[in-house]
Amino acid sequence: MDRLADIWFGLPAGVQDVATTVLLLLPALATGAIVLRGYAPGRLVRAMLRRFSTANMVFVALIAISVAIGVGLTAQERGLRQGSARAAGAFDLIIAAPGSEITMMLAAVYLQPSDVPLLTGAQYVEVASDPDVALAAPIAFGDSYQGAPVIGTTAEFVTHLAGDVVEGRMFATSAEAVAGAFAPVATGVSFTPAHGHGPAAEADAHAGSVYTVTGRMAPTGSPWDRAILVPIEGVWEVHGLANGHALDEGDRIGAPFDAAYFPGTPAILVRADALWGNYALQSRYSRPDMMAFFPGAVLAQLHGLMRDVREAMSMLAVVTQVLVTVSILAGLMILTRIFARGLALLRAIGATRRFIFAVVWSYSASLISGGALIGLMLGWLFAFGFSRIVTARTDVFVTASVTWTEVHLVAGFFSLTLLLALIPAWAATRRPLLTDLRN
Amino acid sequence: MRPTRVADMDADQVERDLAGLDLAVTDLDVRAPDGRQLVGLHSLTLAAGSSLAIRGPSGAGKSSLLYALSGLVQPRAGRVVWGKTDIAQLDEAARARFRRENVGLIFQDFLLFEELDVIDNASLAAAFAPRAERAARRRQAVHWLDRLGLGRAGLRKTDSFSGGERQRIAVARALSGEPAIILADEPTASLDRASADRLIDDLVGLAKGAGRTLIAVTHDAGLAERMDRTLTMAEGKVVGDAHG
Known part of the structure; x- marks a missing residue:
């Protein structure tokens, strides 16, 4: 037998x-x-x-x-x-303020609108400067355009998520945007984001703020394909907040960010170079003031449930x-x-x-x-x-x-x-x- | 029982003498499921190759007698001996085999498969014949269709035919197995006069020409007149027996 x-x-x-x-x-x-x-x-x-x-x-x-x-x-x-x-494959590790991992996963990976607490600039800098971290991308969400979520993040994360843009170029200023593969905007189009999502979105809340689409991402098979990605500095600026950099840094976008000028982020999308590094980071940042989790593991739990x-x-x-x-x-x-x-x-x-x-x-x-x-x-x-x-x-x-x-x-x-x-x-x-x- | 199997024949041998199955019925008692007697027959003999008409009013037991002679009905008592075989003593499988090898059946309403073509209907028994016999059965069916004037209609569906033509297809089906016995239940009842007359000519002619025993239940005087003998029944009993 x-x-x-x-x-x-x-x-x-x-x-x-x-x-x-x-x-x-x-x-x-x-x-x-x-x-x-x-x-x-x-x-x-x-x-x-x-x-x-x-x-x-x-x-x-x-x-x-x-x-x-x-x-x-x-x-x-x-x-x-x-x-x-x-869809969750590109999200190695998520670090966020303590709360529901499922809610955070739905918000960060599947872009489901939700109210979540923010991590501070000091917390972000601590994570970003960790020697095991290869990529630490803050994200910001809450705005939309024609039903598509407008997500603030970094160019490095966009490249990590979808590779090089397949049309046009990556955003280079806080007033530029990259469209997801199926986002309802064309390259070269300028738009003003609405505050919020769906029928309750306030179209005029950010009047005067304009993004110009400079490129389009390759498909990822995730809800990010329908999103419009902008520098996180742009999201902060549109909401009248500091843009993560000292004034003397001019219009620079992307990491590193200055903790003193960092308005907060609901989640940091983190990747280590080595697989064990992700586990080390998950262990290190699972603590009372932060939670670190693997979206894949949460998804597996969800599938189990x-x-x-x-x-x-x-x-x-x-x-x-x-x-x-x-x-x-x-x-x-x-x-x-x-x-x-x-x-x-x-x-x-x-x-x-x-x-x-x-x-x-x-x-x-x-x-x-x-x-x-x-x-x-x-x-x-x-x-x-x-x-x-x-x-x-x-x-x-x-x-x-x-x-x-x-x-x-x-x-x-x-x-x-x-x-x-x-x-x-x-x-x-x-x-x-x-x-x-x-x- | 039969000297030659169908598989051994070809279409040129169809009119050979198939005599040898004399009929001897004694003390036949056929009853309905409720016990009512349908046929009570003391004695009946019929020489192989001769023809017999069974007449009588509705409910006289004519069809029941015919079905008992074919082995479709198992009598409560009595003997139905064809040649040396008492089919009343056979089990159902053996009776089916007897019919397959010796009996051709013709029904009042033809009982054709409308969706099959003429040849397939006429050679219906080829479907359950041994593989070696199937081609010969189809050849015989084609031969009989030809003899019955339907040689050109082979691949047509039967629903386009008149009643007379359909009954001739049924006759070809009955003859395709080269049976020694042909049993017909009101074969002309569904036909107009002209069609009935033609069918009678064909049926009687082919049966007698090949020395087959032909027994037909009929109300048709024209058919009865062409038979060697006429049996008249009433209430399950034979009340008349006329020869010639």
Whole structure:
């Protein structure tokens, strides 16, 4: 047994997936081989499919929809999980004032508006000057333009997040901005930010303050793609605050910042050169006046908490499949009754019960196969479409695709229903011949 | 029972003598599920290759007798001996095999699969025949369709045919297995006079020409007149037996 397990786990993942699919399909294939041995019911089955073709199509559609729901739900859940994780990938470590890590993660990574306490200039300088810190970017948020959040940060962080700008150039003064990949502003456009977000945003609160877009970032697959990024000095200046630098530094932007002129930041996005450095920093700055956390770890906790929801979704998918399987069974019984006279004729002219069994099972198998295949494709379309909606609404780039997991789900469903299709096939052979013949 | 299997024949051999299955029925008792007697027949014999019409009012037990002779109905008592085989003693599978190998059935309302073409309908039994026999069955079906004037209609669907044509397709289906016995239940009842007459000519001609036993339940005097013998039934009993 251990040896078998060793062999199995030694196989490449692709081979395991294919083997699992074959194993799941094996009951159906074996049943088909046994049931159809020696018979050629193809023409009759095609005739049955053409007869009452509308009812047959409805039946196939029901199967397809149920399979699509199962496939779509599992693919979507996984896509959402992977998308949210991918969006947080560039955020190694976040240091913020004590509070809720989840709230801070939602604010800093997913740009969800929230009120959070600020870190002081002294705290920022302490972090930024830590020898293990390679990048310490303060952020500032609270403004928006045409629904897109206006985020203040540093050019280094923009480059860390998305690489070099793909259009134009990086902002160089506090009055310049870089658009996220899908932000609703074009390069060269000037705009005045509104204070706040959504319907409550005050459009004229920052009248007279203008940013000019100088470039556009590459896509990151995160809500930052819809944001407009400006130097943090610009955000502070727009709000009438000091800009993080002494007056004699002129219009310089970016680190280092002077603690005496630092108005505060809700979070510092930190990266160390070495992985262990991030852990050291997390440990060092987890203290009463600061909290340091890995967004990836918080997200993993969140996903853990969401496991119940995930399991509920999986359960829903299974329950749907079971309900549909039962419906299929009942439907096949009814459809078989419709064909009772034709089946009785076959028996009258000498067909064995086993042949009737083979015809009815093949007919059922055709409907189920068609439904399962169409369902797999519909599931992919459903996942694809829903991903686009989720991406549009959350700006988290979600790509839900059909993988081997879904193929295994469908293969299992296929085998189970084909085994259950033995029941109506058996029932068809037990019907009263003469009664059916005379009806 | 049968000297030659269908697979061993070709279309040129179809009218050979298939005699050898004389019928001997004794003390036949067929009952409905509720116990009511449908047929009570003391004795009936019929030589292989001869023809018999069964007549009588509705509910007389004609069809029940026909189904008992085919093995579709298991009698409560009595013997139905074809040649040396008492089909009343066979289990269902053996009776199905007997019908498959020896009996061609024709029904009043044709019982065709509308979605199949003419050849597929006529060679329906090929679907469950042994693989080696399937091609021969289809060849026989095509041969009989040709003999019945439907040779050019092979790939058409049956829903475009008249009642008479459909019944001729059903006759081809019954003959495609080269059965020694043809049992027909009101074969002309759904047809107009002209179609019925043509069908009678075809059915009787082909059956007699090939030495097959033909038994038909019918209200059609025209068909009964063409048969060697006419049995009249009432309330499950034989009340008349006319030869010639």
